[in-house]
Amino acid sequence: MATPASPQGSAARRARPGMVTCAVCGAESRQVPFRAGPSEQAPDLDLRPGEPLRSTMAHWLQQCPRCGYAAPDIREAMPSAARVVGAAPFRALVNDAAIPALSRRFLAWAHLLEETGKLHEAAEAMLQAAWTADDLHRPDLARAWRREAVALWRSGPRLDSEQSLKVIDALRRAEDWEAAEEAVASLSARDLPEALRQVLALEARLIEARDARRHSVASALLPPARRPHASHQRVIGRGSLFGWLKRLFRRRG
Numbered sequence: 603m604a605t606p607a608s609p610q611g612s613a614a615r616r617a618r619p620g621m622v623t624c625a626v627c628g629a630e631s632r633q634v635p636f637r638a639g640p641s642e643q644a645p646d647l648d649l650r651p652g653e654p655l656r657s658t659m660a661h662w663l664q665q666c667p668r669c670g671y672a673a674p675d676i677r678e679a680m681p682s683a684a685r686v687v688g689a690a691p692f693r694a695l696v697n698d699a700a701i702p703a704l705s706r707r708f709l710a711w712a713h714l715l716e717e718t719g720k721l722h723e724a725a726e727a728m729l730q731a732a733w734t735a736d737d738l739h740r741p742d743l744a745r746a747w748r749r750e751a752v753a754l755w756r757s758g759p760r761l762d763s764e765q766s767l768k769v770i771d772a773l774r775r776a777e778d779w780e781a782a783e784e785a786v787a788s789l790s791a792r793d794l795p796e797a798l799r800q801v802l803a804l805e806a807r808l809i810e811a812r813d814a815r816r817h818s819v820a821s822a823l824l825p826p827a828r829r830p831h832a833s834h835q836r837v838i839g840r841g842s843l844f845g846w847l848k849r850l851f852r853r854r855g
Contacts, residue, residue: 625676629668629669631667631668633676634661636662641655643818645819646819648771650816652818659733665707669687671710672711682717682718686718702738702743705734708727712725712728722758725751729748732751736816746776752772752781767801774808800823
C-alpha cells in the first residue's frame with residue numbers, strides 16, 4: 603500500500619498500544635483486531651461464508667471515526683484515498699443516517715474502490731453491503747445493492763465463470779428474473795467444470811421457480827459432496843471465498 607495521502611508526522615503515525623492510526627487523516631482510534639477463522643458450514647451460492655464466520659461481518663472492515671475512511675486495515679491507504687474521502691459524495695454517504703451503520707461501512711469501502719478503478723473489488727464490497735441488509739431484514743436495500751454490484755461487475759474487465767455465477771445469484775436474489783435468465787443462458791454456452799455446471803443448474807431451477815431465497819453451495823452439489831473446514835486468511839475480496847469453493851470442488855473427485 604502507498605504511504606498516507608495526508609501525513610500527520612511521525613508522532614501521529616506511531617499509534618499508542620491498542621490504537622490504530624488512520625492513513626488518511628492521522629486520527630487514532632481503537633479498532634477490534636480480527637483474524638478470520640474457519641467456516642464450519644457451506645457457503646451460500648454467492649459465497650457468503652457459513653457459520654461461524656458468517657456472523658463476524660461487523661469486524662471485517664475498520665472505519666476511522668473522524669474522516670469515515672473504511673478498509674480492512676485503515677492504517678493503509680491508496681494514494682487517491684484522501685481525495686475520495688474528502689469529496690462530497692463520500693461525505694454524504696458516510697453521514698446518511700437513513701442507511702444502517704454497518705452497511706455504510708461496506709458502502710464506503712465499495713465507493714472508494716469504485717472511485718479508484720477497482721470495479722470488481724467494489725462489486726464484492728457492494729455485495730457484502732447487501733449481506734448486511736439481509737441480516738437487518740431490509741430486502742429493499744439488499745435488492746438495490748445487489749443490482750449495483752451487478753452493474754459494477756459488468757463495468758469492469760471480462761468476468762470469469764465464477765464471477766458470472768455470482769452475477770446470476772445477485773440477479774436472482776434481486777428478483778430481476780429476465781436478466782437472470784439471460785445470464786444463465788449466456789453462461790451455459792461456456793465450457794464449465796462439472797461442479798460449476800451443477801451450481802448453474804440449481805440457479806436455473808430457482809429462477810424458473812421465482813425463488814429469491816438464499817441457498818447453499820452444498821445444495822447444488824450431488825452426493826458425496828463434503829463440507830471441509832476452510833481457513834479464510836482474507837475475508838474481504840474475491841480470492842479467499844472463491845478459493846474455498848474451488849477447494850471444495852477439487853475434493854469431490
